[in-house]
Amino acid sequence: MLCVRGTANMERPEVTFTLAYVVFVVCFVFTPNEFRSAGVTVQNLLSGWLGSEDLSFIHYQIKRTSATALVHSILPLGYYIGMCFAAPDKNLYFVHIASEGWKLFFAAAVALPVLSSILVFYWSCNKWGNHPIARTLADHALPQSGWRAVASSINTEFRRIDKFATGPPGARVVVTDTWVIKVLTYRVHVAQQQDIHLTVTASKQHELSPDSNTPVQFLTISVASVNPRVQPFDIRLNSAEYGELREKLHAPIRNAANVVIHQSLSDLFLETFKSHVEMNTRYSLPRGQELETCIGCMQVMANMKLVKVCQDASEGECQQCYCRPMWCLTCMGKWFASRQDQQHPETWLSSRVPCPTCRAKFCILDICVIH
Structure with missing residues (x-):
């Protein structure tokens, strides 16, 4: 009898609607990949009014x-309106004859968007100068400037392709040449690189990654500014991205929790690659020849040259490269790793790859650091 009654309750329209609406609200607020792919997000629904993030971040x-x-403040009112159709016997169309509980819910559901509208209107005054993000940027502004100057600086750097960006939309991390930014659903944290101290505070290991069958480690890094007006915040990222983050940051990252950071296979290989190359013969730059910026990263000077040291001239072996020094050791290491069989890392150091410029084959012994 109890099972029959429980089944009957689950089949009631208001119960079914409630469960469906709760699932919709959770997915709409936290936005899983399926909703994002379908375009059911605030950003997509209001894209015409929001404009372009790349042009004005x-x-x-x-x-x-x-x-x-x-939009989120309207969700409770949407539930009330839906219940008017799902449960007509509750007389929700006429609030004055509904139960006391539904009257209170309706009052709260109406008050929430009204208060949100008033708050957003206040934020928009003074050309959005009252918005929490504007006040956050004002903490970084020079005495003779305002938050718009800081916004212009961030907008310019965000448009550059060399920025570091990671994380889901609700907790995205962006690192530019000057700024560390964490984008949340309702707010944005901003810190200036020259003012911050970074500390690895925790790590969490997951046995399987959603995108692959390999274990994944997530790091929590605390960002604290010497500016007392800037509130500290945490950023969370995959340990495989840790090396890329360090390259973009000017300040060192302190490992206070003594966390063992598991780097990606490519990062581990890059360290081994550099240590082996350091043992090779050095290359002396001819008199009068000047080094140029690495064409791979455009950040540092080229510091290596491919010189054939193998004496075996048989087919498939190393070949002489006549290119001038155009690459740094890090970019060459990344190129070397990208040409390998990812399923057999044990063969990487002994393999041969083509020069990224002239396609002449070389091995790790042919890579000479310029001195």
């Missing part, structure tokens, strides 16, 4: 957080 985030607060 800060103003996009100001509008996005405001729109998100408004």
Whole structure:
């Protein structure tokens, strides 16, 4: 009898609607990949008003957080309206004759978007100067400037292709040449690189990654600024991205928790690759020849040259490369790793790959550091 009654309750329209609406709200607020692919997000639904994030990052985030607060505040009222159709016997169409509980819910559901609208209107005054993001940027502004100057700096750096970006939309991390930014659903944290101290505080190991069958480690890094007006915050990222993050940061990352950071296979190989190359014969740059910037990263000077040291001239062996020094050791190591069989890392050091410029085959013994 109890089982029959429980089944009957589950088949009632209001129960079914409630469960379906709860699932929708959770997915709409936290946005899984399926909803994002279907375009059921605040960013996609209001893309025409929000504009382009790449063109104006800060103003996009100001509008996005405001729109998100408004849209999310309407969700309880949407549930009430839906229940008017799912449970007509409750007389929710006429609030004055509904039960006391539904009257309170309706009052809260109406008050929430009204208060959100007033708050967003206040934020928009003074050309969005009252928005929390604007006030956050004002903490970084020079005395003779304002938050818009800081916004312009961030917008310019965000448009560059060499920025570091990772994380889901609700907790995205962006690192530019000057700024460390964490983008949340309702707010944005900003810190200036020259003012921050970074500390690895925790790590969490997952046996399987959602995108592959390999274990994955997530690191939690605390970002604290010497500016007392800047609130500290945490960033979370895959340990495989740790090396790329360090390259973009100017400040060192302190490992206070003594966390063993598991780097990616390519990062581990790059360290081994560099240590082996350091033992090779050095290359002396001819008199009058000047080094140029590495064409791979455009960040450092080229510091290596391919010189054939193998004496065997048989087919498939190393070949002489006549290219001038154009690559740094790090970029050459990344190129070397990218040409390998990812399923057999034990063969990487002994393999041969083509020069990225002239395609002459070389091995790790042919890589000479310039001195």
